[in-house]
Amino acid sequence: MQIKINGKGVKAKEGETILEVARRNKIYIPTLCYHPDLKPEGRCRVCLVEVNKKLVTSCNTKVEDKMEIFTNTKRVLEARRLNLELLLSNVSYIRKDFEVAKLAKELGIRKIRFKKYVDISKGRAPIEKDNHKCILCGRCVQVCQNIQKINNIDFVNRGIFTEANTPFNIPLKYSPCTFCGQCALYCPENALRERAFNEKLVKYVENMDLVRDSKFFIVQTAPSIRASLGEIFGMEPGTLVTGKMVSALRKIGFDKVFDTDFGADLTIIEEANEFVERIKKNKNLPLITSCCPSWIKFAEDTYPFLLKNISTCKSPQQMFGAIAKTYYAKKIGVKPENLIVVSVMPCISKKFEAEKLEMRSAGCPDVDVVLTTRELGRIIEKKKIKFAKLKDDEFDLPLGLSSGGGAIFGATGGVTESALRVAYELLTGEKLKKVDFKQIRGFEGIRDATIKIKNRNIRVAIVHGLGNIREMIESGKWKKYHFIEMMACPGGCIGGGGQPRPTTKEIRKKRMEALYRQDKNKEIRVASHNPAIKKIYKEFLGKPLGEKSKKLLHTKYKKRKPKYF
Amino acid sequence: MQILRKSEWEGFKKILRMSRKEVIKKVKESGLKGKSGSNFPTGLKWELMGKGTRYLICNADEGEPGTFKDRFIMEKNPSLLIEGIAIASYAMDVHKAFIYLRGEYSYIKPKLERVIKQSEKYLKKINLKININLGAGSYLCGEETAILESIEGKRPVARQKPPYPSDVGLYGEPTCINNVETLANVPLIFLGEWNNKLELYSLSGDLENPGVYEIEIGTNLKQIVSLGKPRTKPKVIYFGASGGCLPYKKFENLSVNCKTISEQGAMLGPRSLIVCGKDRSIVELSKIITEFFLHESCGYCTPCREGNFRIWELLKKIEEGNGKKSDLKLMEKLAYHIGDTSYCALGSSSTTHLKCAIKYFKEEFLRLCR
Numbered sequence: 001m002q003i004k005i006n007g008k009g010v011k012a013k014e015g016e017t018i019l020e021v022a023r024r025n026k027i028y029i030p031t032l033c034y035h036p037d038l039k040p041e042g043r044c045r046v047c048l049v050e051v052n053k054k055l056v057t058s059c060n061t062k063v064e065d066k067m068e069i070f071t072n073t074k075r076v077l078e079a080r081r082l083n084l085e086l087l088l089s090n091v092s093y094i095r096k097d098f099e100v101a102k103l104a105k106e107l108g109i110r111k112i113r114f115k116k117y118v119d120i121s122k123g124r125a126p127i128e129k130d131n132h133k134c135i136l137c138g139r140c141v142q143v144c145q146n147i148q149k150i151n152n153i154d155f156v157n158r159g160i161f162t163e164a165n166t167p168f169n170i171p172l173k174y175s176p177c178t179f180c181g182q183c184a185l186y187c188p189e190n191a192l193r194e195r196a197f198n199e200k201l202v203k204y205v206e207n208m209d210l211v212r213d214s215k216f217f218i219v220q221t222a223p224s225i226r227a228s229l230g231e232i233f234g235m236e237p238g239t240l241v242t243g244k245m246v247s248a249l250r251k252i253g254f255d256k257v258f259d260t261d262f263g264a265d266l267t268i269i270e271e272a273n274e275f276v277e278r279i280k281k282n283k284n285l286p287l288i289t290s291c292c293p294s295w296i297k298f299a300e301d302t303y304p305f306l307l308k309n310i311s312t313c314k315s316p317q318q319m320f321g322a323i324a325k326t327y328y329a330k331k332i333g334v335k336p337e338n339l340i341v342v343s344v345m346p347c348i349s350k351k352f353e354a355e356k357l358e359m360r361s362a363g364c365p366d367v368d369v370v371l372t373t374r375e376l377g378r379i380i381e382k383k384k385i386k387f388a389k390l391k392d393d394e395f396d397l398p399l400g401l402s403s404g405g406g407a408i409f410g411a412t413g414g415v416t417e418s419a420l421r422v423a424y425e426l427l428t429g430e431k432l433k434k435v436d437f438k439q440i441r442g443f444e445g446i447r448d449a450t451i452k453i454k455n456r457n458i459r460v461a462i463v464h465g466l467g468n469i470r471e472m473i474e475s476g477k478w479k480k481y482h483f484i485e486m487m488a489c490p491g492g493c494i495g496g497g498g499q500p501r502p503t504t505k506e507i508r509k510k511r512m513e514a515l516y517r518q519d520k521n522k523e524i525r526v527a528s529h530n531p532a533i534k535k536i537y538k539e540f541l542g543k544p545l546g547e548k549s550k551k552l553l554h555t556k557y558k559k560r561k562p563k564y565f
Numbered sequence: 566m567q568i569l570r571k572s573e574w575e576g577f578k579k580i581l582r583m584s585r586k587e588v589i590k591k592v593k594e595s596g597l598k599g600k601s602g603s604n605f606p607t608g609l610k611w612e613l614m615g616k617g618t619r620y621l622i623c624n625a626d627e628g629e630p631g632t633f634k635d636r637f638i639m640e641k642n643p644s645l646l647i648e649g650i651a652i653a654s655y656a657m658d659v660h661k662a663f664i665y666l667r668g669e670y671s672y673i674k675p676k677l678e679r680v681i682k683q684s685e686k687y688l689k690k691i692n693l694k695i696n697i698n699l700g701a702g703s704y705l706c707g708e709e710t711a712i713l714e715s716i717e718g719k720r721p722v723a724r725q726k727p728p729y730p731s732d733v734g735l736y737g738e739p740t741c742i743n744n745v746e747t748l749a750n751v752p753l754i755f756l757g758e759w760n761n762k763l764e765l766y767s768l769s770g771d772l773e774n775p776g777v778y779e780i781e782i783g784t785n786l787k788q789i790v791s792l793g794k795p796r797t798k799p800k801v802i803y804f805g806a807s808g809g810c811l812p813y814k815k816f817e818n819l820s821v822n823c824k825t826i827s828e829q830g831a832m833l834g835p836r837s838l839i840v841c842g843k844d845r846s847i848v849e850l851s852k853i854i855t856e857f858f859l860h861e862s863c864g865y866c867t868p869c870r871e872g873n874f875r876i877w878e879l880l881k882k883i884e885e886g887n888g889k890k891s892d893l894k895l896m897e898k899l900a901y902h903i904g905d906t907s908y909c910a911l912g913s914s915s916t917t918h919l920k921c922a923i924k925y926f927k928e929e930f931l932r933l934c935r
Contacts (some may be wrong), residue, residue: 045867045906055905059727079906086871114875160874162864
């Protein structure tokens with residue numbers, strides 16, 4: 001059909017919205033609550049256009065034949081500006097990098113004529129909410145309800161007292177929230193955000209020189225952040241910044257910079273061994289992965305009958321922490337409590353995991369501070385390090401050496417692929433020739449494949465996004481597989497709740513490609529071939545699933561009872 | 566009053582002998598229009614229903630301040646309403662109807678249930694079940710799409726139109742939503758001797774005799790108001806909270822119908838007149854009505870949520886004597902802005918009263934401004 005935008009004839013398809021047509025024709029319409037991954041709701045009223053002398057929101061108005069649309073009349077511009085002014089009237093302060101700040105600049109808002117009125121509310125959960133910043137765009141609610149399907153937050157109260165909150169204002173800590181942090185990831189205003197892990201310790205990290213005499217700082221970086229950290233400093237999504245990240249961390253002042261990929265390698269060896277053992281005994285199948293703390297919390301809250309199927313392995317972060325506080329601390333002669341393990345994660349839930357009481361192998365927390373990608377970006381900015389100009393650097397040995405199998409942990413399907421590489425060699429006793437399992441890569445929410453290993457058909461499934469996980473479990477399909485990988489965030493850790501904003505489906509895909517690229521360029525691609533891992537088993541752990549590894553690298557799960565009611 | 570006529574289900578017995586199309590045609594010919602204020606032809610609404618499992622909803626969520634005609638019908642002549650629902654259901658091939666009753670009217674529920682039980686033998690003939698749903702007190706639930714959300718058990722928020730409820734309504738099926746008065750008028754059409762021009766008006770305010778009156782369309786304002794016997798000389802007439810207001814003195818001789826009222830910038834709505842006497846301050850009245858919308862705004866879209874709050878702030882400032890002329894200007898701008906850009910009908914009509922007040926009583930605002 002033919003429509004007119006600003007007097008210019010434009011072709012449009014039926015069912016398209018005005019915004020889609022305009023964007024395709026490079027006609028600019030500002031948006032705020034609109035997000036390409038979500039259903040447009042038309043809450044913020046910033047994307048207004050004029051049709052038939054009426055103002056309509058372009059994000060959710062469908063085009064009609066012979067429609068005449070004006071995107072820049074005086075009336076439209078004034079209405080947009082006034083709406084944004086009303087929205088911002090309650091915002092405490094605006095950082096330059098927020099979406100809202102950019103928009104305010106574009107629409108030319110200099111002064112806000114209204115006063116602020118709402119108080120800050122803070123909780124003790126890993127996610128905190130700042131009502132001073134919330135503009136009720138509704139993205140978090142939509143993510144929680146439609147994508148993650150937890151339904152933990154919705155709008156409560158009405159009118160000016162409306163806020164996005166849990167039912168009956170239960171503190172997040174006691175609610176079924178899994179701390180996946182997708183709500184925070186979609187927030188255009190940093191109103192929902194990660195809680196600073198332990199404020200005292202974070203201050204340590206920011207001013208390490210003051211306590212250097214007594215403390216020894218090491219840092220581990222998660223597999224997925226090297227594909228996304230660059231975005232904070234204006235690089236293209238999908239740029240690998242491993243080397244720059246390492247030298248930035250050194251500049252911040254860490255004594256040693258290690259890699260969580262090492263922990264991932266360790267995890268995969270334990271997990272593959274557990275898998276092979278279960279397959280041989282044909283017991284507690286399918287084996288479900290345990291790397292994702294949000295998924296674990298979800299299972300403990302909602303599906304306790306699955307707990308026996310979940311692998312008992314700790315997550316890579318906690319395995320690394322346990323090894324660092326026992327093996328590494330002894331090796332360098334530092335007391336475990338003086339060894340500060342900082343981890344940089346794409347995830348908010350990892351904060352919750354590190355605080356768990358059972359994660360204390362040496363009498364003190366295995367991981368002391370968890371920072372998200374965004375927080376690391378903020379620290380780098382604070383220290384005035386010019387990230388783009390940094391030289392590439394290498395991880396320290398021994399805990400910085402990793403295989404390609406660890407590198408792809410951050411993408412959906414990565415854990416499965418890497419586990420299959422190890423399990424293949426364990427089951428057959430031969431060396432794997434073709435390490436790429438391309439049939440399990442992809443971006444669909446639920447994928448499955450059958451892999452033939454020595455007369456055995458191994459059925460694997462990969463699920464990402466809590467909404468898909470719920471679908472998988474409630475449909476009962478999970479029973480027919482041998483191995484299931486569950487990741488709470490869409491796309492796996494590369495789309496995690498602590499990643500840089502904005503994150504859309506396209507950006508997730510680009511980050512994923514970067515990780516597979518990294519895997520391809522690695523010399524060692526199977527976790528069990530990693531010499532550092534071999535050494536640690538020889539010197540310290542003994543054998544996979546041995547007594548010591550069971551004590552240090554495995555954990556238990558228990559059903560969570562609702563505490564609040 | 567014709568609405569109080571006891572029908573004994575005669576109209577229903579008549580329509581059973583007619584085909585569905587004939588019933589709709591008859592309703593169309595009668596010229597019955599929606600009495601909730603929309604004035605949409607009822608017959609046409611019935612005809613436009615899409616295919617699927619159809620539902621009928623009787624909108625008894627009478628939330629507009631100063632409106633109580635539906636309550637009057639449900640209290641005095643509920644069987645006429647049930648008969649109307651039965652006829653409408655027959656005409657549209659509906660087998661499940663809902664009465665969405667305002668939460669504050671819960672005392673009427675047993676009465677309605679009793680009537681439904683008594684008329685079961687008629688309802689069985691067309692295999693109709695009538696459910697009564699109680700609202701939880703939100704004014705927005707009077708909006709037709711918010712009713713759907715509420716019955717489905719969700720937070721009442723208006724839906725984006727199109728698709729209209731006649732195609733995608735309750736549980737995604739075509740749904741017809743009619744007002745109580747509209748449905749109660751339906752059986753009368755088939756009884757003959759039905760006067761199309763008689764409507765129910767709710768009069769309230771500074772009156773000796775407030776109440777529901779049956780008035781012919783086109784009666785002038787003075788006659789209508791005099792029925793209620795004003796205590797003092799009326800100054801301003803509010804057409805409910807969302808309908809705006811008109812100065813009494815200027816429009817004494819205006820014949821009241823939807824067109825004439827909307828020409829003057831107000832909106833007749835569900836025919837409720839709140840008469841305010843000469844000792845009332847227009848700024849105070851505006852503030853009271855804004856407080857009502859502040860309380861009832863659902864918080865979905867920016868202009869209604871934030872804008873009404875800011876208007877309330879400005880009104881308070883002006884009332885206390887701290888306002889400036891620029892504040893009045895800003896308030897007027899906000900009032901038109903909210904009307905222009907809000908998401909649903911509640912938002913866009915929430916400032917009609919202020920627009921009218923500033924239009925007709927500007928001096929009074931200016932007197933309070935510094």
